[in-house]
Amino acid sequence: MSSGLFISFEGVDGAGKTTQAQRAHDFLQTKGMRSLVTREPGGTPAGLAIRELVLHGMAAFPSIAVTGGTDVVDASDDLNARTEALLYAADRAEHVAQVIEPALERGDIVLCDRYSDSSIAYQSGGRKLDQGEVSELSRWAAQGLKPARTYLLDVDPLQSHDRVNDEPDRMEAEGDDFQSQVRDAFLLLAQQEPERFVIVDASRPIEEVWQTIQADLETLTADMPVNIAPVPDDEELADSSVEDESDDDLYDDESDDESDDEAADDGSDDDDADEDTDEDDADAGLDDDMDDAESDDILDDNVNEEDGGLTSESSADAAASQLGQGQ
Ligand SMILES: Nc1ncnc2c1ncn2[C@@H]1O[C@H](COP(=O)(O)OP(=O)(O)O)[C@@H](O)[C@H]1O
Numbered sequence: 001m002s003s004g005l006f007i008s009f010e011g012v013d014g015a016g017k018t019t020q021a022q023r024a025h026d027f028l029q030t031k032g033m034r035s036l037v038t039r040e041p042g043g044t045p046a047g048l049a050i051r052e053l054v055l056h057g058m059a060a061f062p063s064i065a066v067t068g069g070t071d072v073v074d075a076s077d078d079l080n081a082r083t084e085a086l087l088y089a090a091d092r093a094e095h096v097a098q099v100i101e102p103a104l105e106r107g108d109i110v111l112c113d114r115y116s117d118s119s120i121a122y123q124s125g126g127r128k129l130d131q132g133e134v135s136e137l138s139r140w141a142a143q144g145l146k147p148a149r150t151y152l153l154d155v156d157p158l159q160s161h162d163r164v165n166d167e168p169d170r171m172e173a174e175g176d177d178f179q180s181q182v183r184d185a186f187l188l189l190a191q192q193e194p195e196r197f198v199i200v201d202a203s204r205p206i207e208e209v210w211q212t213i214q215a216d217l218e219t220l221t222a223d224m225p226v227n228i229a230p231v232p233d234d235e236e237l238a239d240s241s242v243e244d245e246s247d248d249d250l251y252d253d254e255s256d257d258e259s260d261d262e263a264a265d266d267g268s269d270d271d272d273a274d275e276d277t278d279e280d281d282a283d284a285g286l287d288d289d290m291d292d293a294e295s296d297d298i299l300d301d302n303v304n305e306e307d308g309g310l311t312s313e314s315s316a317d318a319a320a321s322q323l324g325q326g327q
């Protein structure tokens with residue numbers, strides 16, 4: 001039986017899932033608890049390839065000649081809804097087996113940006129596939145693994161849409177009705193499993209949303225072991241730099257040497273940065289799968305790639321080069 005804790009973040013696009021998952025990760029680090037931020041689709045090398053396909057369709061693979069039987073299938077034809085559901089399920093199967101389960105086995109706290117509830121909300125709520133079938137497909141892919149806690153960041157999609165300036169992907173390009181059906185489906189799921197879900201009003205500012213999540217996370221992780229050296233949070237760093245300054249002031253009174261100030265500040269900053277990196281690498285012990293830094297890189301890479309546009313020929317190449325990096 002695994003000793004970790006599995007937490008997911010759900011909600012419509014732009015609700016703030018990525019922002020809050022990262023906040024949770026930073027918070028847990030300050031408590032000395034090892035956590036891993038990951039996401040669906042795209043939490044594994046194979047998942048990145050699937051992500052390209054589900055978010056951009058065949059436009060992601062312009063070099064592939066598309067033929068079907070005697071008829072040529074137009075590459076601009078959209079994916080069938082069942083194909084889409086299977087692709088998200090395949091991404092999840094790989095993600096659970098390669099990343100989530102091993103991390104939970106190690107006793108880590110897994111912070112997952114989207115999981116099974118997204119399949120039900122989008123493929124059933126949005127695409128109108130049978131909810132029982134989508135749910136069973138996801139359960140099978142995930143070998144029954146469910147989060148212990150799901151934060152549903154609930155916000156009107158019209159509001160969250162304004163937060164995202166990127167070129168819309170396949171899913172984001174669906175109309176307002178689709179997005180509001182997805183939101184309703186999430187809310188229904190949350191009502192059905194109140195012990196797992198915490199519904200968070202995500203229309204509020206980032207800090208307020210985080211306060212709600214933090215309060216719950218404190219309780220949820222109260223019995224989790226401290227397994228890394230606590231990383232100082234921003235406040236502690238600010239406090240220590242105030243102490244540094246006052247020390248420096250005293251020092252200045254005696255020597256009035258500005259270069260000492262700079263040397264002291266630079267030294268402490270570098271030390272902190274080095275400590276963080278070393279701890280992540282050594283303590284997380286995720287090198288065999290995907291460590292935090294790699295996971296963040298993948299997130300960053302994808303965001304950047306999406307910034308570059310959906311139909312550019314570089315899309316599949318970029319994915320291929322990411323796969324190379326991920327292995
Ligand atoms: N509560 C919030 N209020 C205003 N802007 C937010 C809020 N949460 C996130 N954002 C901003 O909205 C954008 C999308 O946030 P992100 O966390 O990536 O959402 P998601 O992962 O749900 O798509 C980012 O620019 C982020 O800084």
Ligand SMILES: Cc1cn([C@H]2C[C@H](O)[C@@H](COP(=O)(O)OP(=O)(O)O)O2)c(=O)[nH]c1=O
Pocket residue numbers: 011012013014015017018040041055088114115116118119120122123171172
């Ligand atoms: C995990 C999952 C995601 N999706 C959709 C939701 C998103 O529109 C898209 C993932 O895009 P992504 O950019 O990761 O989402 P966000 O902008 O919210 O961070 O895939 C599904 O339709 N089904 C699923 O099972």
